[in-house]
Amino acid sequence: MRALGKFEPAVQGFAAAISAGATGAPVLVALGNCLAELGRLEEATTWFARAAPDDPSGRALANLASARARLGQNALAIDAARAALRCSPELIDAHRTLAVLLAGSEPESAAAHREVAFRNGPVFVRPGPQDALRVLVLTCLAEASLPIEHLLPNARYALTDWFIDHPVNHLPHLPPHDLVFNAIGEAELMPPLDGATIGFLAGGLPVMNRPEAVMRTGRTSLPALLAGIDGLVVPPVLRVAAGEIPVSIGLPALVRPVGTHGGHGLRRVETAEQLTAASHEAGDKYLSRFIDYRSDDGYYRKYRMIFVDRQVYPYHLAIGPHWMVHYWTAGMDLDPARRAEEARFLDDPVTVLGSAAFEAVSAVGRRLDLDYAGIDFSILPDGRVLVFEANAAMLVHPEREAEFAYRNQAVQRILDAFADMLERRAGRGDHRAPAGDPAEVTQRPRSLAR
Template identity: 45%
Template structure:
């Protein structure tokens, strides 16, 4: 199946009507670099594009603009106009160079770096530079911009595997599964074994991966400075490749989402049946963490409340009928199978809302009973604990005014009292959760029987833990960008050190 690569946003033609309509709305912001002038068209950004293009003709090499430290009046209108111009002319190096200067003048240095790098990359028309720029946007959670640069990279070099990989991941998370599969095939049919990390690292770990989302994030757990990592994408694996793998000390099954593991289950089973090296996170234990199996696995643990969950097939009977037969009533949460981070999640508060859900949905869904977990002060609190070798370690506490709660949306940076409460939890989990809560966590870790996993939960007024999810795909990372959150790093380091010690012990 073929998919056309999008190249750029077409430039809207400038007409006399546009030129007349924009009269009086063009502001001039002098750049003290020769005699060049940026025309920032606040109402019609096409004029800003023309003005920036003129700069490249006056100055010559647009890349030289990126290192300029000229003085421009710090005016948001100039930035806004040049941002709009960059959408009209996304591949014009001069537009991005001018935008970088305007952002610097406005004191927005972090954003300016991206514009300056874009100008340099466009000037050189280099696939790896496009790829690196895309990856910088992906790492700073700006996937739409990352997609733009990955597509440009693939126009220059259609065989750049890493660009296909990352583009496939973004597209899958956006629900564009067919196009994601196309890029995944383009990547992994060319290469499905990747080796990185220090050659002289104390150990080599064979990491079994899935091609899509659903892997355990390993960047911090298996730090490349201390681990040589051999990542093997199992949907595209053959048993013949096993004989060609470099020597390894351990096998870590990073296919942590039970909903995606069936795609590679058979080839993983056949490989592990002959593998003699120690294995972490056995696939059978991962398979038990599917959302609909968690109530049976953990629901009988004392002081743990696990709401019932029903898996609804695609294109089946209307959900209301199936749920009524299972004894489940509104309010309910409905989410696509395999989704995380609240993607596609719906809260159905009434029987009427539930009855309106069609049965002919294209994807399977999980329906779970909603349990109100608001604290006495009106806020919601979601705790995350990580299990390393079945032992619990406090990782974070998110606090917000809305029930759909994730750490990134909880606005923890803006509220010192939230961070203070989180620090108290990290320093003394037993003080926050009580002896009953800690005993329940110990039982959960033992029952999951995974070498690495995590659990999200709330603490109810009666002292029980309300379980949201328990699986191996939990992200653990140090806080490297926000100074106000770096106080968490000693607690994160405890988790990473425990994981490293486990590897050394199993090696």
């Protein structure tokens, strides 16, 4: 079942085997791998940790490090990866985890780990089913790539990962493929492309999310890109270096360290003195004016919609009492009324947003001109759309918790639309795969992106 990419029945089979006494490290690691493929990372770490003491190969620890990194538990991930290398110094996954996580704090060590991880080149092949669509995935070592396990499940596609930020003297050998998907979604972290790569991308094969289009979606360039769309509010964003004092950003203002995600380090400053103090802090940062988007009921609402082939699909609605709204900290799990409002949005976004706002969001998808992207926004009291960000780095995944199962129909619409787009671009028509078969990627180098 695991080899066929059918991870749910594989989990059940491994669990039954363990209950019957098959408790060796390979079985525990295999169960952890299947759980990781299903996005059940916390459960996966339990089995990897349980297997580690009886696994002299270090594979359990390497997989534990990868799962910890995906959960954002960086210190624990570093410890596990280093322990894995004490068992087997050549474990590529452990070296790659350390190359990513040590890049900021220990750049020389990170570079050494990177050299080992890519000793045999920057291309990693993941065979798929017979006659599967062959997709070349552009990715990078930096935390800039979109996790693709749900968009490009290895149970359906034959995948080749090409880490284009690893320097080589010539274009690497690439196996045959039907199309290219650029999974690097963070504009600010897009690695520079050498002439050979640029020439390759200019060839005849379809390229989804072309790098030059992604580059236009950075925080500072997005307001100009979306300028002129009726009903849209896109606050200007400045990037400032330490000690640089802005004079025209307005107050209150939002301060966000460059290179952070998920609201880490984001804060609101109310006074000129607070803004000046923030500007003198170490590191580059983004500054933008804060626009109050609270609704009459006291809640803040952040909508996310996904663009597939420039068509818009609803993904989620987070409703919370704090101005910095994130889905998993907004308290949606505690309030059936808010979940019911989200369900109405997923079922009929035009009615919930209003036709003018829906058209404004749709226009954003056309202006971005990306094959896959997303937008986070709210609706101001006057009906205009307040844009927080719009880029190609927004994750879509099914929900496992029962109270959020109502979201999965909307999720599947997005995944189906993405699969259909790839089939059309490859000239194969509509060949939909069964729902719920995530990619099998634990054993290969993968992105640690959000």
